[in-house]
Amino acid sequence: MxxxxxxxxxxxxxxxxxxxxxxxxxxxxxxxxxxxxxxxxxxxxxxxxxxxxxxxxxxxxxxxxxxxxxxxxxxxxxxxxxxxxxxxxxxxxxxxxxxxxxxxxxxxxxxxxxxxxxxxxxxxxxxxxxxxxxxxxxxxxxxxxxxxxxxxxxxxxxxxxxxxxxxxxxxxxxxxxxxxxxxxxxxxxxxxxxxxxxxxxxxxxxxxxxxxxxxxxxxxxxxxTSEMLKSVFGVNAYVGINPVNKKLQISFMHTHEHVNGIGVDHIHEDGFSGVHSHHIHA
Missing domain, CATH: 3.40.50.300 (P-loop containing nucleotide triphosphate hydrolases)
Structure with missing residues (x-):
């Protein structure tokens, strides 16, 4: 190869x-x-x-x-x-x-x-x-x-x-x-x-x-990361770990939506159901 x-x-x-x-x-x-x-x-x-x-x-x-x-x-x-x-x-x-x-x-x-x-x-x-x-x-x-x-x-x-x-x-x-x-x-x-x-x-x-x-x-x-998606593509996104395949998964949001202060870098292994991430500072 x-x-x-x-x-x-x-x-x-x-x-x-x-x-x-x-x-x-x-x-x-x-x-x-x-x-x-x-x-x-x-x-x-x-x-x-x-x-x-x-x-x-x-x-x-x-x-x-x-x-x-x-x-x-x-x-x-x-x-x-x-x-x-x-x-x-x-x-x-x-x-x-x-x-x-x-x-x-x-x-x-x-x-x-x-x-x-x-x-x-x-x-x-x-x-x-x-x-x-x-x-x-x-x-x-x-x-x-x-x-x-x-x-x-x-x-x-x-x-x-x-x-x-x-x-x-x-x-x-x-x-x-x-x-x-x-x-x-x-x-x-x-x-x-x-x-x-x-x-x-x-x-x-x-x-x-x-x-x-x-x-x-x-x-x-x-x-x-959510920061990369925001800075490069100009979009708000929620980035978490899919609980089935353990791969990162991105959920995009409307431009007017925010994540209510919840960090969107990574969610732990229980997937999207619970929030364990850090807070985003404006």
Whole structure:
């Protein structure tokens, strides 16, 4: 599994700085979530890492190899990507779309092997699209398209997976199914995530971005606090421990609501029923 290092990354468009001196390491096998408001630079950071954009300065290393110096096919054997934007006008079947994930392993005129085709079938089944092989991609629903593209990323069989808000367009059942699947792969994963509770359930560590900078990086418990949610997102929230899965759980409140002086950092193991937290000082 790959160790990923981002060092002093900067990125500008038309002299406007979008990313400012971004540095972090991803341990092998870790699931890292990136959270932050719209426009904070989450997707731009991911696009620099998977080479859609070229950094203005800085380095991205995969096991001490500079990503910028790798050939396209070599890079595609190391990194699989599910981008946020996708062209929904593909005139291909679902199977053809997913088979494209095996491209990095094929020579120019080499046909798909039995192993390739079995991987395609297995991944379609895992994302809940068993029996969809011959369906036209362009006729699928938004959620079905998203799951097809997830299957394509997974058949690349890489040690590093980049996901840009992967649960967009998915019903809650498929969101959980997808994140369970990604987590079960036990590979190095970097994902921009919009839903805080999904991030809390699945991530090992979180990066918080605001205005093109990393303002916090730590475990879920270290990062997700009521103070962070207020300062970064401008929302009041009650943060407690779910008594069933022992994960942090966030309850958002109306902008005019307050917590009546009750601390909202963490609740003890009896969950949301009792209050044991400290008081917030105005």
């Amino acid at each position: 790959l160790k990923v290092q981002v060092k002093n990354l900067k990125f500008s468009i038309d002299k406007k700085e979008i990313l400012n001196d971004i540095s972090f390491d991803i341990p092998k096998g870790a699931f890292i979530g990136i959270i932050g408001p719209n426009g904070s630079g989450k997707s731009t950071l991911l696009k620099n890492i998977y080479r859609l954009y070229k950094p203005s300065s800085g380095n991205i290393l995969l096991d001490n190899k500079e990503l910028s110096k790798m050939k396209d096919k070599d890079c595609a054997r190391e990194i699989a990507v599910l981008a946020q934007e996708s062209n929904s006008q593909f005139d291909f079947t679902v199977e053809q779309i997913v088979k494209m994930g095996r491209y990095p392993y094929k020579s120019m005129f080499e046909d798909y092997s039995k192993k390739d085709l079995q991987m395609v079938r297995d991944m379609l089944k895992k994302v809940g699209l068993d029996g969809y092989s011959d369906r036209s991609f362009s006729n699928l629903s938004g959620g079905e398209k998203q799951r097809t593209l997830i299957a394509r990323a997974l058949v690349q069989d890489t040690d590093f997976l980049i996901l840009d808000e992967p649960t967009n367009h998915l019903d809650i059942g498929y969101q959980i199914q997808l994140m369970d699947l990604v987590k079960s792969l036990n590979i190095t994963t970097l994902s921009a995530i919009h839903d805080m509770n999904i991030a809390s359930m699945y991530c090992d560590y979180l990066i918080v971005m605001k205005e093109g900078k990393i303002i916090n990086f730590g475990t879920v418990e270290e990062v997700i």
